[in-house]
Amino acid sequence: MTDTAALPSAPLPSASLPRPHSPALPLPLPHSPRRVAVFGAGYIGLVTGACFAELGHRVVVRDIQPERIDLLRSGDVPFFEPGLGDLILRNKERLSFTLDVHEAVRDAEVVYVCVDTPPTASGDADLSRVWAVVDALKDTASHLVAVVVKSTVPVGTGDRVRVALDEAGLHHVGYASNPEFTAEGSAVDDFLRPDRVVIGAFDEATARWVEGLYAGVDGPVETMDVASAEMVKLAANALLATKITFINEIATVCEATGADIEHVARAIGRDHRLGPYFLNAGLGYGGSCFPKDSRALRAMASNSGYPFQLLNAVIEVNELQPRRAIQRLKSELGGLRGRRVALLGLTFKPGTDDMREAPSAVIASRLLAEGAEVTCWDPMARPGPVQPWSSTTRHDTVDDAVSDADAAVLVTEWPELVDVDWPAAARRMRHPLFFDGRNLLESTAMLDAGFTYMSVGRATRHR
Known part of the structure; x- marks a missing residue:
């Protein structure tokens, strides 16, 4: 990988309105292990932190729940995820946990936002936890290279965060959207051997710096503008939900007509245009996503x-x-x-x-x-x-x-x-x-x- 000093300061393609301020080149590429702060010790934050530590980075995971941090410091994991406990134990020299914002950010080069974005009464995502992280960085992040949002957020959130960073005097800090595509039960493997890593940024330098964090990951990287990256996560999950719902609707018709959904789904799945995945009729989809x-x-x-x-x-x-x-x-x-x-x-x-x-x-x-x-x-x-x-x-x-x-x-x-x-x-x-x-x-x-x-x-x- 070439040094970013030789790269043009080009924005990534986008059909959106003119971009907010983007940091100027050069930015250092993460050839060597980096210092990563992860905000949020839930499913996504813990997997992200543990996997980045596995890739050689030094990681501090920050959360606001004392009992969760105490549990993690004692070597326990607050939920079940295959392989995660072993990963945390194996990387304990590079992985720490804290309640303190300043401790998390003090030496960090990049902050990963992995907090929950639950639905509000209107169905919109509640971004209050995201904004709490952004606000916490205003007085502590003068040395950061990038802020990366892995939480699932509405399209347009990146534009708003970029403006907030600029207004806080953090013009030099890059911004990227790096949505997660991990499934519970296989999250560690999904992170380390993904179908794709999606990185959306306002400029090529930030995109390539974040891409460097994934050195050693076995999967292709897709770089794009921020809005498109934010949409990818929502669109992917909506399409999978649609596929599950479609096969359940066909199952209802099968019950009424005497057809067998197992035979129908198996034959449909052999069509290379459709594939066999998410064609299992059942009681409907659930989970956090x-x-x-x-x-x-x-x-x-x-x-x-x-x-x-x-x-x-x-x-x-x-x-x-x-x-x-x-x-x-x-x-x-x-x-x-x-x-x-x-x-x-x-x-x-x-x-x-x-x-x-x-x-x-x-x-x-x-x-x-x-x-x-x-x-x-x-x-x-x-x-x-x-x-x-x-x-x-x-x-x-x-x-x-x-x-x-x-x-x-x-x-x-x-x-x-x-x-x-x-x-x-x-x-x-x-x-x-x-x-x-x-x-x-x-x-x-x-x-x-x-x-x-x-x-x-x-x-x-x-x-």
Whole structure:
């Protein structure tokens, strides 16, 4: 890589309005390990910090929660993510944690903003945590090379941050958007071996400096203007959410016509133009990204005067999907009042303890509203004493959860559920009805085990 002193001070291509002030060349390229401050010790911040430390950089992660920082300093991770704990332990000489802004920024060359941007009542992203970081830099960041936002933010946020940095006298500090594309359960691998690294900057020098931080990462780098980088994250998640919702709509038609969604999805996925990914019919998408980002993109479009009708339909169908499962159970059982229903899996996906926007919460709430008793099993989820979970009964084993139940609903496709002794489980139930909300199990085997078997996108099969 050539030194930036030989590069022209060229802006990256953009179709937007004229850029705010951009820092002048030359900027030092990160040939050697850099000093990185990461604001936010959640999923994205911790993975970002630990992975940058793995790449050889010296990293300080700052958060505002004392209990979280204490936990990390003691060597524990506040949530489950495969490989993350080992990564933090292996890089403990290059990775530290603090509550203090000045300690985090004191020696830093780059600040990564990895704070949460939850939805507001209008569906817009709440950027208060982002602005809190920007405000904290005004008196502490005279020596910084760049500020990089990895948090998911609306298009146009970078322009506003650039103006705020300029007004604070930080004209020399570059700005970049570097959205994350990590999935819970595979976040470390997604960071170190990504499909792509997206870097949006107002000038080529900043883009190349940030790109240098990723030396050693096995994946292509896409550089572009800031607005386009901000849009990439929202558009990618909206497209994936649309694909999930589309296959769930096809599944509903399959149920009505006698077609089998598993056969349909497998054949569709063999088309090289479409691919097999995100074509698994189920109870709908959940987690921290798809619901939030879809609503944020819809709100952003609405604020611009454009009613994003396709995305409106995606969100509506996804919200209805777990409720359709309740209606099918109610029809099969002749009502839910007084029935006991076991929920198998609570997290929004296997391999994580995250329950944000999980379909299980909607299903449990609806069952309780219909007068059912709800029992639960999950190998990792630890829901707090809040509704609907405070009105349910947790069990440590699947057998205990389904004991005396009138129905069992597989909500999360935990691999442990494949190895359950289902004939024995059926004998423990009052009414061996099984709703496979992820089409994980083989229908004939469940029939042979003694169940009436219901699934998504296929007709109910009775014993």
